[in-house]
Amino acid sequence: MLASLRQIQNPVLRSVTGASAAFAIATIVSGAVVGLVNIRDKARLSVYASLLGTGGGVLVGLVAAGRVSTQAPIAQPTTASTTWQDWRNFVVVRKVKESEEITSFYLKPEDNGEIPSFQPGQFLTIKLDIPGQAKPIIRTYSLSDYPEPCEYYRLSIKREPAPQGLDVPPGIASNFMHDRIHEGSIVPAKPPKGKFVLALNKSLPVVLISNGVGITPMLSMVKACGRLNPNRPIWFLHGARDGRFHAFRDEVLAIAPQNLNLHVHFCYSRPRVEDEGHYHGIGYVDAALVKSLVRQEAEYFLCGSPAFMESLMAGLQESGVASSSILFESFGKPMKASPRNNFLLQVGMRKLQQQKLFLLNRAKP
Structure with a gap:
């Protein structure tokens, strides 16, 4: 019975449950004993047994409460969102060609720390140091997976060709990712952001x-x-x-x-x-x-x-x-x-x- 009571987290509810259980047991026992005693003592014996059972039940509930309260609290999962605010280095741990144009990059933090989960539809901002460019190139790419637990981020990037009708080069960042970023490469990133997200608590199709x-x-x-x-x-x-x-x-x-x-x-x-x-x-x-x-x-x-x-x-x-x-x-x-x-x-x-x-x-x- 103690094991069952320990599962009840509310101490008041635990005590009441213990008292009720003990009261029921005392009633059964007193009923069995009543037949063995004199008529004059039957009512008195029933009352005493009930009071004893109730008090014992409360005591049992409190003891169980004391035992539970001494146990270590369950550790809650932590996120990096409270500490990770700016650029953080990520390692490309896997690179996969998904189609003729799209390649996926799986990113894990270089410091091996935890990373926060994200809302489905959000994007990741990355920074690329591309040779020939005066300053780093900043790009945002949608997160294309939803791992649970969130142990990596996946970016799936299309190689952007030169736009038709314009005498300009192809996409600088996307082509650099396809051609120069491989497994083991370091890519700085900021935490997931974006408002193009799917609310998961709705029932509407x-x-x-x-x-x-x-x-x-x-x-x-x-x-x-x-x-x-x-x-x-x-x-x-x-x-x-x-x-x-x-x-x-x-x-x-x-x-x-x-x-x-x-x-x-x-x-x-x-x-x-x-x-x-x-x-x-x-x-x-x-x-x-x-x-x-x-x-x-x-x-x-x-x-x-x-x-x-x-x-x-x-x-x-x-x-x-x-x-x-x-x-x-x-x-x-x-x-x-x-x-x-x-x-x-x-x-x-x-x-x-x-x-x-x-x-x-x-x-x-």
């Missing part, structure tokens, strides 16, 4: 829509939701050119059998013969496809190329989806979806900013 490298935050979201809120319906829709450019296909398909509320749909715009059986539709992920698959109220997360998000934004709103139910990742900082004209303005500003960045990098010696 969620639709994750992406193309290309836009799949990276969606991976974090679908894994986190499947583990922490498996009853929430999820649609995972992704578009790619063909199997060569489809990163994480097998990883997503491996998640699906573990979550009966996860619905996966892949679209290939130009599938090859060898891609047969690895996709669900030919063409692009557009509003018409989304409407045919999702026939209930939901919230939508978009991540991909500007043209892709522009088309989806317009189509979803035309089909009756409220702009407040559509979230996307834009240049600068994550934000809620705005009306179509504001969205186009954001896309235009992003393109101008990218062109300006390319031109500035080109002008550097």
Whole structure:
């Protein structure tokens, strides 16, 4: 009985439980004894036995409480968020080619300390010392995994080619990561941040829509939701050119059998013969496809190329989806979806900013 009482953490509740148990035992024992004594003493004996049992129960409860209180408290997991505020060196412990364009980098802290978990959809800021650049290059990349416990961060980065129609070099940071960063390389990083996140405590169905490298935050979201809120319906829709450019296909398909509320749909715009059986539709992920698959109220997360998000934004709103139910990742900082004209303005500003960045990098010696 002491072992059972020790499991009750509240000392008052423990004492009352002990008293009740002892009272019941005393009542049974006194009932057995009553038949052996004189009528005159029966009532008195029952009262004494009950009082003795109750007092003994309280005493037992307090003793158990004393024993529990002397045990060492259970250690609570600590996070590095209270100490890690600025740059911290991380080691690339693994480098994996995911597709023709995307490569993953697994990062662990050089000091072997703990790292904080993050909200699904957040990004990591890294700093690269690239030869020929006057100062370090700062970039942000979405965290593409959701490990539990959080022992590493994974960044999945697309090699950015030179933009069409502009006489400027390809993406400096992404190409440096692909060509010069290998297992054992050191990459400084800041703690995870970002507001383009999936709230895990909701029950409203969620639709994750992406193309290309836009799949990276969606991976974090679908894994986190499947583990922490498996009853929430999820649609995972992704578009790619063909199997060569489809990163994480097998990883997503491996998640699906573990979550009966996860619905996966892949679209290939130009599938090859060898891609047969690895996709669900030919063409692009557009509003018409989304409407045919999702026939209930939901919230939508978009991540991909500007043209892709522009088309989806317009189509979803035309089909009756409220702009407040559509979230996307834009240049600068994550934000809620705005009306179509504001969205186009954001896309235009992003393109101008990218062109300006390319031109500035080109002008550097």
